[in-house]
Amino acid sequence: MTGAIWALAYEIFNDDREAYLDWFHQIHIPEKLARPGYRWAAHFEGSTTTPDAHSYIALFGGISTRIFLDPSPAQLKPKQDDLTREMMTRRRNPFATILAHEWRDDSTLSTGNDDRVATEAIHSGATHSGAIHSDWLEFLVIDAAGQGEAIGAWAVQTLLPKLQKHNLDAAKNAAVTHKLISVTGGPAHILLYETNQTVLAYDNAAASRFDPPATIFKAPILVDMPKAASLCHRSGKRIWPV
Numbered sequence: 001m002t003g004a005i006w007a008l009a010y011e012i013f014n015d016d017r018e019a020y021l022d023w024f025h026q027i028h029i030p031e032k033l034a035r036p037g038y039r040w041a042a043h044f045e046g047s048t049t050t051p052d053a054h055s056y057i058a059l060f061g062g063i064s065t066r067i068f069l070d071p072s073p074a075q076l077k078p079k080q081d082d083l084t085r086e087m088m089t090r091r092r093n094p095f096a097t098i099l100a101h102e103w104r105d106d107s108t109l110s111t112g113n114d115d116r117v118a119t120e121a122i123h124s125g126a127t128h129s130g131a132i133h134s135d136w137l138e139f140l141v142i143d144a145a146g147q148g149e150a151i152g153a154w155a156v157q158t159l160l161p162k163l164q165k166h167n168l169d170a171a172k173n174a175a176v177t178h179k180l181i182s183v184t185g186g187p188a189h190i191l192l193y194e195t196n197q198t199v200l201a202y203d204n205a206a207a208s209r210f211d212p213p214a215t216i217f218k219a220p221i222l223v224d225m226p227k228a229a230s231l232c233h234r235s236g237k238r239i240w241p242v
Contacts, residue, residue: 002039002061002130005099005180006068007190009139009234010091011053023087024058025240032060037067040131044139044236053092057139057236059132059192065183068098095141099180099190105160106176134176134194138235142189145228151189154226155179162221163193187232 012020029041040061048055062068073096080088144151160177167175178192222231 002063003101004062004065004068005101005132005192006060006062006073006096007099007139008058008094008096009056009141010058010094011048011050011055012090013092014052014054016090017054020087020090021239023083028084028087029240035067037063039063040133041240042132042137042238043240044137045239046234046236050092055234055236057137057234061131065098065100069183073098096184097182097190098184100183102179102181103156104176104178105164107164132178132192132194133238133241135196135238136194136235137238138191138193138195138233140191140193141187141232141234142191142225143187143230143232144189144226145230147226147229148188150226151229152179154224155189155191158224159191159221166221167195 024043029043032038033041038060042059044057046055046057060068142151142155156179163175163177174196176194178194180190180192182188182190225231
């Protein structure tokens, strides 16, 4: 399994979208994957409340956090070429973190034929063990507010069983839950939830293809999170690899 993930979340205005995505997919991702220790990459696009913009989640998988810290992002920044600097300025409301993998749960996946098909759909295009290439990704950033132990216990004891039940109740649904911890500062707790949006119903028939499926992170799943903690939720449909 991949030991570390460099995660980025940001927004791009629609006027910048085509040029940015062409650069990110055709130039930036291949450059990063050419570095020793990088194993895979994935890019997801979702909706945002910012007018005339889309939100994005980019993930780079590596063998350990050492890969992303030698050199570190701050040390890489002065070495960026002019095109990279220009494209970076197009990101709005950016969030970046280097994450160590704590645990993974795929207990909702059985060995039956139907679930095997769903599992294959989850990881379609995956080129390396541990790669996150699901059709849909839920990205939760939890600010523990000094309650790291309580959040860790809640994620294992309360949230995970609810996610497992949700997927067992959904016909032919496949899902994988990842818990990660930031090594570059708070918020420290990150949860990635891989699923195949094609087997989850939309909130309503008029929902666009970028709307979150099936309200899996709405109440009551999160209502019992430790009170002082806060959560930022992002989600998106995979756009790379295609």
